Amino acid sequence: MISANVPDPRTHSQYFVELEEVTLSYGRGDKKIHALGLTNLRLKQGDFVALVGPSGCGKSTILKLVSGLITASTGYVYVAGRQVGAEPIRVGMAFQNPTMLPWLTVRENVMLPLKIVPPFREQYRAKRNGEFRDRADALLKEVGLANFGDKRPWQLSGGMLQRASLCRALVHEPQLLMLDEPFGALDQFTREELWAIMQDLWTKMRPTVLLVTHDLKEAGYLANRICVMRARPGVIVDDAEVPFARPRTIEMSYTPPFVALTQRLRELIVAARPAKEAA
């Protein structure tokens, strides 16, 4: 266990996100649950890393640690060279549910981060009908929702809401984008369409992305690197580069090297699954 509060400046200089000897456990005594075993993970600025693994392996826990929603039991989480929480960095998040606020229009939902996150919040009143509005509309257009800004969330389909949710995650130009199975609840065709949109947006804006997913094809399509996790306690058991050139296409996912990659990941996850407990 590391108890010193002074971080070593050597270890976290070249990476944008760094988890160093991090563990996380809930509860006390006999009921103590080790959600995350000793974990090390490093992300370069502008990288796109996917976390895959069986359910309950702590993938989402890593997202929450990096975005500062929860604090590590031991170890350090650094973002942009600082301990997480020390200095607010702009984080965008998209969840499996689009979680649009139903009393706002789609555009207002997309603009929500601008209302909350500095430095935009100070200018929100002055710019909400001008620059910020245009920025939200531009993003909505990019994901194919050009004329839906004035609609209410319940007037949109699940796929459309998830697009809007991506816009909301990106509108404040986050340095860090956390995607927690954002395409998990969608049908295959919508999902593939959104992969392409996500790839475009990432290429243009280049945030550092951490994607949690169950879909190995999705991980192979989108990520630069794929980390495979094991459950109870969650640890990263494999960390591999994805060598395919960008922009990637759906056709690519049927080529032998891609299939070989997803097969290998699948075997790793099956092997990592806890033997007795079925998911």
Next chain:
Amino acid sequence: MNPQLRRHLASAVFILGFFLLWEALCWLFGVSDIVLPKPSEIIITLIARMPALWPHILQTLYTTLIGFGLGIAIGIALGVLVGSSRLAYDVAYPLLIGFATIPKVAVVPIFVLWFGAGGVPAVLTAMIMCIFPIVVNVATGLATTEPELEDVMRALHASKLEILWNVGLPRTMPYFFASLKVSVTLAFVGTVISETVASNRGIGNVMMIASSNFDVPLVFAGLLILAVLGVALYAIFSVIETNITGWAHRKDEMAMG
């Protein structure tokens, strides 16, 4: 004829029918005015006494609205407290329920003792009548806010106050307005109780005096005035409600593919 107009017409016919039936039964059985006045009699009394009644109507309306306003302010404050803190929920709820169970007519003499007879006890009685439904509904709305909606804000490092303002309170609005419609009618009850017991103004007082003079048509005229005021305020809040919380009432709309 469109369905909405038909609905309004049906309800108007029904209300009119109710009064016509009342009138007819009074004629049929020769019911005395002292027992149950005919609606026509009540209307005539109302029109004839209007100049004298008018200041009392204003007094009652004014008292009710002040009490209602205070009730809303305190109700929201307590509701936010109870709805957002587990401790406050555990501590305050038993107290609130106990307080809500007390018959308000028993509280009026205490208010009179403290503040003297007149307007203040009436305002306070109206206020305590409205608080409970508002607190319960605001607290329920806040406590049942989907954690996912709050996660959106927490991921942006929003403060608790920002989460309350941007997610908690808007989410609670449909509950809040539902409670307002109940509360506004209760506020009238509170005002009239207090005016009946200890005041020399207001519709409650008028009815009190009229009944001791066996002026039953005037008592019923007072009841009619109260009913009309209650319905009017209820209607006003319904209109505000549909404008503000339209997002929560969307049965007619269809989702797009």
